[in-house]
Amino acid sequence: MNQVPHEIGVDVSKDELVVATYGVGPVVRLANRRAAIRRWLRQLPTGCRIGLEATSIYHLPLAELAHAAGHCVYVLNPRQVARYLGSLRQRGKTDLLDAQGIARFVRNETDQVHPFTPSSPAQRGIASLIHRRHLLVKQRTALRQSCRGEPWLRQAVQPLLAEYRQLLAKLDAELEVLLAQVPGLAGQRQRLQSIAGIGPLVSLALSNRLSQTDYRRSDALVAAFGLDPRPRESGTYQGRRKLSKQGHPEDRRLIYLAAQGACRTGLWQAERTQWAARGLSKTAMNCIIARKLLRIAFAVWRSGKPFDPSLIGKQTCAGT
Incomplete structure (x- = not known):
């Protein structure tokens, strides 16, 4: 097996990973499942640099397993990657071309990109709940504004607004619980x-x-x-x-x-x-x-x- 570290680009979807290595090797397609990812990682030389786009939660299994295996992982901003791929003047857009373009990005453009570091479950939970809290507040505000011109409707939605307040209070309490699970974060x-x-x-x-x-x-x-x-x-x-x-x-x-x-x-x-x-x-x-x-x-x-x-x-x- 070649022991030279590689620059690798991965196009991530819910069910499949398309993997391209810069300058060498054929394209690899594998299921986006932890068992398949582990088998593939065991075939790599140590210290590879692996780039992939952030895609909801679908990139996390590969990012976490590759980091645990000792590789340097870059979770890239999809908008930055899209602009970079557009600048390459490729003849089309496919999963294969995207993976090859990401491998080229890892090769040439990661000097100012922070390597991926896995978050703890509590840290992920805090980020997720803060996002969901914003959605709840946004929906509550829209509801209030839509009822502003109708006094009877404004009165009718008060029980629903009270439910929003209770839900937000529970969410804030859960945030405090998660905060306590991250050492030193409260201070x-x-x-x-x-x-x-x-x-x-x-x-x-x-x-x-x-x-x-x-x-x-x-x-x-x-x-x-x-x-x-x-x-x-x-x-x-x-x-x-x-x-x-x-x-x-x-x-x-x-x-x-x-x-x-x-x-x-x-x-x-x-x-x-x-x-x-x-x-x-x-x-x-x-x-x-x-x-x-x-x-x-x-x-x-x-x-x-x-x-x-x-x-x-x-x-x-x-x-x-």
Whole structure:
């Protein structure tokens, strides 16, 4: 067996995995079942680099088993992979071509991609319940708004809204149970709550994210939340910057809400006055504060010390 590590791309679906190795070997098709994955992994040389797209939960068996077998696994953003595959000018789109393109991505483009680290069941449960909590709150809000113009209907839905409140209370209680199952997470969450604007839910989501990925710099955390502005410049042309919006939209929504809450505390008033004088909109200013909150959270997480509000305003980082 060849002992040279390979760069491998895998196209994942619910029932099948299509595997392509960069530069060598035939394409392999195997069932997306743990037994079949284990048999295939035993045939690989040690230390392979394996890339696959995040596809709901269907990528998790391969990612977890490959990581346990000692391989370096990259769970890739589907939108980034789609753009990369489109740039290759392949003559069509098939599972085989996608697997080959992912193998090429692993070969050339993973220098700034965090390798996959398996989450504990409690960490996965926290992320899942936070997402489902958002869906419940969104549905409740839509129900309230749809009944606003009908007094009798607004009264009739009160029992249903009470059921929503009870369900959300049970969900929040379950989140606390899961939090207690992750060592050290409760203490870190409490320190994050010392940051103005970051409340119980945002601190839980943020601490759960930081506990799963070892970000080297605060800029990497900002980029993971999709809040990094992308410049559009060419020669004398200065285009409008837009957020990358990478990562999970619920995480981005929560930190944006935290920025709105931080604005109400008055800590950022001097900075907001400067930004308003430059013509920035409220949304742009909230995005700037959201980035600052993520950088502060990164520093609090790394240092293990609570937030010191006296540091706000000592350095002007407008637009960062």
